[in-house]
Amino acid sequence: MTRFRLTWFPVICLILAFGSHANAQDFEKTPVLHGDSVVFPITLINGYPFIAGSVNGVSGKFMFDTGFRTSLSLNDNLVNLPGKRTKSTGVTGSGNAFRTSTNDMIREVRFTNGITYRNLENVSSGNYDFLQKYITPDCLGYLGHDFFDGYLFKLDYLHRKVTFYRNTAERNKDQDFLKGEKLLAVIGFENRKLPNHPMVKLTISGTPVLGAFDTGQNGLLQLDEPSARALKGRGAVRISGTDSGGDTILTIKDIIIDGKYKSDLKGVEKSSLKDTRVIRRELGITEPNLMNLGYRFLTQFKTIWDYANKKIYLLEY
Template identity: 70%
Template sequence: MPRFKLSFGLIILLTCYSVFPVKAQVFEKTPELHGDIVVFPITLINAYPFISATVNGVTGKFMFDTGFGTSITINDNFVNLPDKRMKGTGVVASGQSFKTSINDTIREIRFTNGITYRNLEKINSGNYGFLQKHIAPDFLGYIGHQFFKDYLFKLDYLHRKVTFYKNSPERSISKDFLANEKVLAVIDFEIRKLANHPLVKIKIDGIAILGAFDTGQNGLLQLDLPSAKALKSRGSVMYSGTDSGGDTLLSVKNIIIEGKFKTALKGVELADLDDTQVVRRELGITEPNLLDIGYRFFSQYKTVWDYDKQKIYILEY
């Protein structure tokens, strides 16, 4: 049986900290974000950010996963949805497959910040029992890109919160999301096949790498043989141990993102080409080398993701 890898970011469907108060609001039919500035507390579990909520009275946590394209999808292995209608199958980036369904019987989704959705229609669900087993036994499902499609957001793992800012011409000028922040770099990214996946050009000690930002994973590095040999000989990629699943972890230094920002990462998972085939196919990646930028990066820096302007701001904690 293949080893279980904690890299779920891309989902493909085949058929005691302070936060700003949010006024309790109730919305109907469609789970999309409303309001000008909205804050959700997050909980980190095994490198993944979660947002607590209840679904039809069942309490648990949604994974906040930028690699997930749709709005909200529910784990019907945890929340009983007897009237679900089979839709098809899906697969996560690490290869696990699951059945998908559609539901018109979601009475209520209530978040801890007071935002509530009721009488939701055409809500996807999936059998995510493998995520319950390996990450969170109270896994409610996913919150993805369509939930916040008209917003930019600030991700802050240190203070355990994600803050959404409604896109507007005024905000583009004022940049109030940067108030009292120290900006370390502003990175331009590209989008290829999927709008929710920011891709950047990286060099590690002169070796070209494609970088993919994604909250739904820990961080991994996949190199072709010549690149791996060169970087190991230069000491830029070094073995740093194994994780609880037996996967090899790496320390990576001399990382330069878009020629602007230099950093180092410790505890990045080693991946081979087979591990990245799903991601490569769905994102249109043809480059031989890939660095998934996840928890190991976000634990070091605050980030602001502006999909509209295709920029990521890297901020100091």
């Protein structure tokens, strides 16, 4: 059986609040954020952040995945969408086939913080049954980058919430999102072919590596042979075991991100050039060494993601 690996899945797809119900708001037609600031509670399942809600009365959870470009994509294996029109087919990097469809009208999408979208038009869906099988059986689909386009967000795994702030000139000046926080570092990043994949230069014990931030995975490291030998010899990368799926797990020391922040990491999955070939092509990655900065890294801090100004803030818990 081919095991499911979520890493990189959202890119392949692209190829083909806490809050009381007294503050409930209803919006029409398009699933995007509104207002100055919005808070959603999150649930963590195996390191993946989920936002609870319902679609046409079917309750479940949406994966909050920065690696997914589309605003909203529904799991039509869980939600009955009889009017869907098949758009394309594809396959994940681990061999899971899927189809994508377009839906002309979705009656209602409701979140537990009281925000509701009605009569949504031109909504994508896919048969994401593998997400149900390998992560959570009540997966409703994805919330991706275009859902919060025009906003920055603060992701807080410890307190289980994500807060979105409208990105304005005034906010960039007074930085209210930093009030009461202890700032550890500001990481500058770049985008290449896709706007939803922040990439940053880093080193591991002096060896250059390209880093990619993504909430939709746990973290991985792929090295070319010379780098792997050198880092193993220096004790900077070592095998620490295997996970429940049989993947090799690494401990990594002396990571310096953007020349500013030093870190060690445990529990990072070892990956291969073959495993990353699709994402390399689609994102324009030519560097020989690649590291995904997902849950294993992000859970150490509160992080603020500012796409407009190409910055990620690391804040102390």
